[in-house]
Amino acid sequence: xxxxxxxxxxxxxxxxxxxxxxxxxxxxxxxxxxxxxxxxxxxxxxxxxxxxxxxxxxxxxxxxxxxxxxxxxxxxxxxxxxxxxxxxxxxxxxxxxxxxxxxxxxxxxxxxxxxxxxxxxxxxxxxxxxxxxxxxxxxxxxxxxxxxxxxxxxxxxxxxxxxxxxxxxxxxxxxxxxxxxxxxxxxxxxxxxxxxxxxxxxxxxxxxxxxxxxxxxxxxxxxxxxxxxxxxxxxxxxxxxxxxxxxxxxxxxxxxxxxxxx
Numbered sequence: 472x473x474x475x476x477x478x479x480x481x482x483x484x485x486x487x488x489x490x491x492x493x494x495x496x497x498x499x500x501x502x503x504x505x506x507x508x509x510x511x512x513x514x515x516x517x518x519x520x521x522x523x524x525x526x527x528x529x530x531x532x533x534x535x536x537x538x539x540x541x542x543x544x545x546x547x548x549x550x551x552x553x554x555x556x557x558x559x560x561x562x563x564x565x566x567x568x569x570x571x572x573x574x575x576x577x578x579x580x581x582x583x584x585x586x587x588x589x590x591x592x593x594x595x596x597x598x599x600x601x602x603x604x605x606x607x608x609x610x611x612x613x614x615x616x617x618x619x620x621x622x623x624x625x626x627x628x629x630x631x632x633x634x635x636x637x638x639x640x641x642x643x644x645x646x647x648x649x650x651x652x653x654x655x656x657x658x659x660x661x662x663x664x665x666x667x668x669x670x671x672x673x674x675x676x677x678x679x680x681x682x683x684x685x686x687x688x689x690x691x692x693x694x695x696x697x698x699x700x701x702x703x704x705x706x707x708x709x710x711x712x713x714x715x716x717x718x719x720x721x722x723x724x725x726x727x728x729x730x731x732x733x
Contacts, residue, residue: 510547511537512566513536514553514571517638517660517663518531519531520533522551538710539688543703543705554619558618561577561693562580564694568688570587570686571687582692583689584687584700585688587685588686588716593661593681594653595678597675598676600653605679608653609628610631610632612652613651614641617635619655638664643665688703
């Protein structure tokens with residue numbers, strides 16, 4: 472004799488199967504987003520991302536990234552990452568979010584969600600130099616962050632010798648020792664590093680001001696989904712509306728009128 476199946480048991484069984492089917496139909500990224508924390512990569516370039524004297528992660532973009540994740544209500548972990556490795560981390564899913572200047576390699580592996588901060592690019596040398604135009608740098612050696620993209624015209628000018636460096640500190644030390652003629656970078660990055668190394672602005676040439684570049688929030692295509700992109704974009708827009716990033720920058724650059732040079 473067969474044991475009759477109750478309607479209650481049948482309904483519960485059908486409901487469980489329906490829930491399983493719906494779960495399987497969800498994009499894996501949406502399931503993972505609910506299960507794990509957001510992995511942020513912050514570029515290891517002072518003053519944007521570095522370890523302080525106690526070994527604690529710090530920096531402008533480190534703090535801004537944290538604020539964005541908090542505003543979006545997302546659990547997160549933030550790692551200081553070598554600049555040149557950030558593209559690979561996004562490509563292979565080792566990082567979900569990175570805020571940095573974009574380039575062609577990044578657009579292949581990540582979504583460009585929103586611009587977070589705009590900064591002018593400068594070229595500066597020692598005070599014995601005078602660079603009024605890019606042509607003045609023809610035949611000169613200019614230090615460039617490995618993987619950095621600071622100005623399209625500079626990058627396309629083959630008469631300028633580009634020397635890849637790991638960070639601004641290395642570039643300044645090489646320039647002051649006479650191994651480089653100039654350094655290119657963001658206004659904040661260059662002058663923060665000079666101050667950190669004890670190099671007075673009087674020891675440097677007036678800056679050759681180039682184009683404005685943008686720190687863009689990139690989300691890896693390995694982990695992106697519409698709710699995540701929407702949440703992050705909304706968080707940045709709300710923080711920008713409250714001018715929440717300026718106090719963070721001033722914390723590191725209070726002595727330097729960075730806003731006057733946009």
